[in-house]
Amino acid sequence: MPLLEVEGLSKQFGGLAALSDVDFTVDRGEIVGLIGPNGAGKTTLFNLITGILEPSRGTIRFNGQDITQAKPDETVRLGIARTFQQIRLFKRMTVLENVLVGEYVNTRRSYLSIFLGTPGAREEARRFRESAMQRLALVGLADKADQLAGNLSYGDQRRLEIARALASNPSLIFLDEPTAGMNPRETDEAMDLFRQVRDMGIAVVLIEHDMKVVMGVCDRIVVLNYGRKIAEGTADDIRTNPQVIEAYLGQAAHDA
16 A cells, blocks of 8 residues: 555646646655646645645545545644745754754643653653754754754755654655755755665655756656646656656756
8 A cells, every 4th residue: 555645636726727636656665756847736736735735626645544634733743744945944943953843743741741841751852852863963964953053054954954854753755846956965965865764764755856866866756747747657767758858858858
C-alpha cells in the first residue's frame, strides 16, 4: 500500500480550475519530484495535501486513512511535514529554538506542566533539545545552534527549515523549491541531504525548478501543466517525453 494516495484531486477558485483530476502516489522512502511551468498547480497540490486548502473534489489517503478534510495541525500529527517557497523562520529566535518549535509538536505534556517545570516536563525538554541538535547536525548547522536564525545565509536558512520540518518526526516531507537561491556548492549539499532523508525511511516530495536536482535525486517525477498531470516516470522517461519537453523542459531536459 502506498504511503500517500491522491485520486481525482481538483481545486477551483471561482471559475478558475487550479488543479484538475490529479492522481499520484508516494511510496515509503522514495523521492518524488513535482515539476511544471509556473502556475501549473504544484504549490496548490502541496496546500491541498497538507490541509491548507480544501479540495473541490477528490480523495487524499495517508497510511490508508482518508485525510481529505484534515486540517494542517492534524496532518502534522499524522506524520506529514513541509517547507514553504517563501522562508518562514522565526528570525529573532535562535537556530536551536526554531527546531525546538517543531519538536514540541510531539509533546504529551500539558502547558501547565511545561510552565511549572515538572520533572516529566524537564526530561521531555532535555530529550527534545538532544533531538533538535541531531536534526541540526544532519543539515550541517549544529555549530550555529545559538545564532539568530535571521543572521544565517540564505542557504543555511533553507536547511534550517528542513531541520525544523524533520523535528516533527514525519514519514513524509514536502519541500517547496528547497534549493532556490542556493549556489552550486549549497545545491550539491542539499541533494546529499535529500538522499540522507530518504535513507532514513522518510518519503520526500519536492517542487524544484533546477533540473540537475530533479534528475539527480528523484526516484520518480510527476509533471503538471495547467493543473493537470501530463506525465509520470523516471528521470529518463521524463527527459525524453515529447509532451513534457514541449510544455516545460525544452533543451534543459537534454542538458540536465
